[in-house]
Amino acid sequence: MLTTLLATRARALAPLFARDLVVWQRHQGRHDLPWQRDRDPYRVWLSEIMLQQTQVSTVLGYFERFLHRFPDVHGLAAASLDEVLAQWAGLGYYRRARFLHQCAQAVVRDHGGVFPRQAAQLVTLPGIGPSTAAAIASFCFEERVSIMDGNVRRVLSRLLACEADPATTATQRALETAAAVLLPLHADVMPTYTQGLMDLGATLCTPRDPACGRCPMAASCHGLQSGEPQRYPAKGRRLVRQRRENWWLWAQCGDQIWLEQRPDQGVWAGLWTLPLLDSAAACQEHLGGGSMQALPVIQHALTHFDWFLHPVKGSIATASPRFRSQGRWVPFTALAGLALPAPLQKLLKSINP
Ligand code: SF4
Numbered sequence: 001m002l003t004t005l006l007a008t009r010a011r012a013l014a015p016l017f018a019r020d021l022v023v024w025q026r027h028q029g030r031h032d033l034p035w036q037r038d039r040d041p042y043r044v045w046l047s048e049i050m051l052q053q054t055q056v057s058t059v060l061g062y063f064e065r066f067l068h069r070f071p072d073v074h075g076l077a078a079a080s081l082d083e084v085l086a087q088w089a090g091l092g093y094y095r096r097a098r099f100l101h102q103c104a105q106a107v108v109r110d111h112g113g114v115f116p117r118q119a120a121q122l123v124t125l126p127g128i129g130p131s132t133a134a135a136i137a138s139f140c141f142e143e144r145v146s147i148m149d150g151n152v153r154r155v156l157s158r159l160l161a162c163e164a165d166p167a168t169t170a171t172q173r174a175l176e177t178a179a180a181v182l183l184p185l186h187a188d189v190m191p192t193y194t195q196g197l198m199d200l201g202a203t204l205c206t207p208r209d210p211a212c213g214r215c216p217m218a219a220s221c222h223g224l225q226s227g228e229p230q231r232y233p234a235k236g237r238r239l240v241r242q243r244r245e246n247w248w249l250w251a252q253c254g255d256q257i258w259l260e261q262r263p264d265q266g267v268w269a270g271l272w273t274l275p276l277l278d279s280a281a282a283c284q285e286h287l288g289g290g291s292m293q294a295l296p297v298i299q300h301a302l303t304h305f306d307w308f309l310h311p312v313k314g315s316i317a318t319a320s321p322r323f324r325s326q327g328r329w330v331p332f333t334a335l336a337g338l339a340l341p342a343p344l345q346k347l348l349k350s351i352n353p
Pocket of ligand 1: 155158159204205206210211212213215216217218221223224229230
């Protein structure tokens with residue numbers, strides 16, 4: 001049985017695994033990330049949410065700006081959702097920003113503005129999954145719980161030579177059991193241990209080309225002993241990427257542009273965007289005649305599909321009756337205060353109205 005197999009392999013590696021990882025992190029790990037400066041749960045929580053599906057290099061700028069605008073959980077809870085989305089714009093996966101806002105409000109309303117200390121309590125808050133809860137509890141409060149994000153799954157799959165499909169619940173449970181076996185015995189090293197796991201996955205045990213020659217686990221890694229560490233984790237079911245096409249109507253009336261707010265669910269939930277239409281003819285009809293200018297196509301990659309956006313620009317002298325619902329005319333000078341998706345921000349910069 002998979003759980004027994006991985007737990008047996010993990011028991012054979014513990015406790016040297018934790019000791020070696022902690023020593024390696026102290027000497028070779030990352031120490032200069034802005035959320036490592038202290039053990040403030042607000043900062044750790046914010047960084048964890050931002051780092052989901054987003055690279056560290058991208059998060060760095062957003063993290064500082066977000067903290068500058070919302071320095072603590074009270075400030076974030078008191079802000080409007082539009083303000084939060086505006087600060088988040090460009091990071092993608094906007095559900096995270098909505099949950100962030102809801103979570104801040106729950107911490108203030110239900111916990112007096114103080115984050116709970118245990119992972120079991122943290123996981124009850126909006127948008128905090130088991131791995132994020134473990135990260136906050138282990139970093140900030142030295143709880144003996146293991147994070148289990150994509151990087152850690154990859155490291156453990158290689159370390160323990162896990163052949164099973166990583167997408168299945170059974171495999172995830174087996175890896176969680178093994179991760180619990182590998183935890184250090186002493187809680188006071190939990191922050192360094194957790195950071196070590198993250199650093200190992202981010203800097204050495206990378207998806208394509210693991211640097212096993214520099215890895216502190218090389219002597220005991222089952223994946224390396226197999227001769228092909230990069231074949232772990234096993235390949236799961238592959239998603240077939242779809243292609244989607246829309247025409248993006250830039251309707252301008254004087255120094256104003258027509259924007260519509262996306263629904264609360266789905267892609268770009270709650271953000272302000274140009275009307276998305278199915279064809280150039282639909283744009284023409286929307287404008288009620290007049291000339292249109294086609295702008296360069298924008299390709300935007302989302303998790304399950306590639307989106308080809310065809311911006312077309314048209315001017316109208318007076319606001320057409322067609323532009324009366326689901327949106328509003330926005331002066332160019334007011335665009336900075338709105339939550340706009342990243343491709344629209346790029347388009348605005350390229351046109352510089
Ligand atoms: S030895 Fe290689 S495969 Fe094993 S944990 Fe280290 S980097 Fe990953």
